Amino acid sequence: MRTSLQRASGIYRRVATTPAPQLVGELPSMRRPMRPFTTAALGFLFGFGAATLGSLYLLQKEYRAASASVLASSASLNAHAEHFTSYLDRIAAAEARVDQLSKLVVSRELIDQTNETARRMYSDMYEETLALRERVWRLGTSLADTENERLAFTQTPRSVWDAPPPPPSPAMRLL
Structure with missing residues (x-):
């Protein structure tokens, strides 16, 4: 026990105090029991938070998968668009060539007329x-x-030393 003097209003008093008991281990807790409504509210909030986190995780996972699918679909669409554009370019080039050839093409009547003229000319x-x-x-x-x-009228006697006369030329044939 401990004693000490304290002065209060000019009077000294003696105060005796006892030391607190020494406990080994943990201090006893002085908790009050939680009320049922508070416990339920905290449990609800904890459960709601856990469910929110779980659903947020699943939603992010689904969003990433959908985003990757959209990117792949977009790349495929771009490839198909380029392929389609190349076909359109080839079609445009073919149409230009057809237009160019249609300007050069001669009508059937003109061909027949030219053939008739050539036939008459050859004839x-x-x-x-x-x-x-x-x-x-x-x-x-x-x-x-x-x-x-x-030669028949101008035949002269020939000597041995004269050259023989040329043979008569044959009649010409028509080819």
Whole structure:
């Protein structure tokens, strides 16, 4: 026990105090029991928070999967769009070539008219060629005849030393 003097209003008093008991281990807690409503509210809030965190985790996981799927779909769509654009370019080039060829294409009537003109021209040329061949043949035969007649009238006795006369030229044939 401990004693001490304390002065209060000019009077000294003696106060005796006893030391607190020495306990080994843990101090006893002086908790009050929680009320049922408070416990239920805290349990609800804890459960709601845990459920929110779990659902947030699952929602983020689903969002990442959906985002990756959208990115893959977008890349595939871009590839298909480029492929489609290349087809459109090829079609445009083919249409331009067809337009260019349609400007160069001649109508069937013009082809028939040109063929008829060429046929007439070849026919006329063939007739002219035949006429010229016939004329040349007549000239050749008349020339050969006159040469033969000239040789027949101008024959002189020949000596052994003279060159033989050339043979008469044959009549020309038409080709």
